[in-house]
Amino acid sequence: MAKGLLIVLSGPSGVGKGTVGNALRKRLPELTYSVSATTRQPRQGEENGVNYFFRTREQFLEMIEKDELLEYAEYVGNYYGTPRDFVEQTLEQGKDIFLEIEVQGALKVKEKFPEGIFIFLLPPSLDELKDRIRGRGTETQATIDHRMSVAVDEMNLMQHYDYAVVNDEIDLACKRIESIIIAEHCKIR
Numbered sequence: 001m002a003k004g005l006l007i008v009l010s011g012p013s014g015v016g017k018g019t020v021g022n023a024l025r026k027r028l029p030e031l032t033y034s035v036s037a038t039t040r041q042p043r044q045g046e047e048n049g050v051n052y053f054f055r056t057r058e059q060f061l062e063m064i065e066k067d068e069l070l071e072y073a074e075y076v077g078n079y080y081g082t083p084r085d086f087v088e089q090t091l092e093q094g095k096d097i098f099l100e101i102e103v104q105g106a107l108k109v110k111e112k113f114p115e116g117i118f119i120f121l122l123p124p125s126l127d128e129l130k131d132r133i134r135g136r137g138t139e140t141q142a143t144i145d146h147r148m149s150v151a152v153d154e155m156n157l158m159q160h161y162d163y164a165v166v167n168d169e170i171d172l173a174c175k176r177i178e179s180i181i182i183a184e185h186c187k188i189r
């Protein structure tokens with residue numbers, strides 16, 4: 001049986017990865033989504049095992065030690081990582097798996113899965129990006145400034161990706177991602 005496709009959506013904080021990822025879940029319910037582990041505190045409405053596996057720093061370090069993570073990154077003071085077994089089992093079953101992760105982690109996944117499909121989500125402009133981070137209301141001014149400076153560095157890594165998708169409108173961005181997945185399945189390998 002052919003293996004599934006590993007699809008990675010990445011891009012700067014606040015660009016809309018979570019929003020587009022959630023919209024995609026509704027449009028493409030047959031796609032399997034990886035749930036990451038993190039040491040950050042749950043935000044209102046977030047559920048353990050659904051949005052993230054919320055873990056203590058000790059638990060996370062143990063996952064690293066046991067090599068249970070496909071990749072992990074420290075991002076704005078917290079750890080985030082992709083549980084390895086779930087990704088590998090999904091691909092072995094011939095199903096596609098979708099990861100929504102930040103840029104450092106995506107590049108580590110690329111080293112292990114160069115055949116993956118790497119999609120970079122872009123904001124319509126940097127001003128719009130700042131407005132989105134601020135508008136979400138989850139950040140203080142200091143973390144907004146930090147996230148913006150990280151975002152500018154992250155944009156420079158776009159060249160390592162296969163596709164660039166502008167998140168101007170959520171529906172359009174989803175349609176572009178859906179089209180990429182369809183095209184990749186039609187590709188002669």
Ligand SMILES: Nc1nc2c(ncn2[C@@H]2O[C@H](COP(=O)(O)OP(=O)(O)O)[C@@H](O)[C@H]2O)c(=O)[nH]1
Binds near residue numbers: 017040075081102105
């Ligand atoms: N490397 C890596 N990054 C992740 C993972 N899960 C989530 N992220 C990224 O971590 C960053 C921060 O996530 P979060 O705290 O939920 O904030 P938000 O995505 O900016 O709302 C985002 O860029 C996520 O895409 C993961 O498993 N590995």
Ligand SMILES: Nc1ncnc2c1ncn2[C@@H]1O[C@H](COP(=O)(O)OP(=O)(O)O)[C@@H](O)[C@H]1O
Binds near residue numbers: 011018
């Ligand atoms: N296409 C869009 N147009 C307008 N606002 C958007 C769009 N996509 C996302 N947003 C808003 O931008 C903010 C950041 O989105 P989020 O999904 O949390 O980003 P990320 O996961 O990349 O950090 C949220 O307030 C979200 O509602």
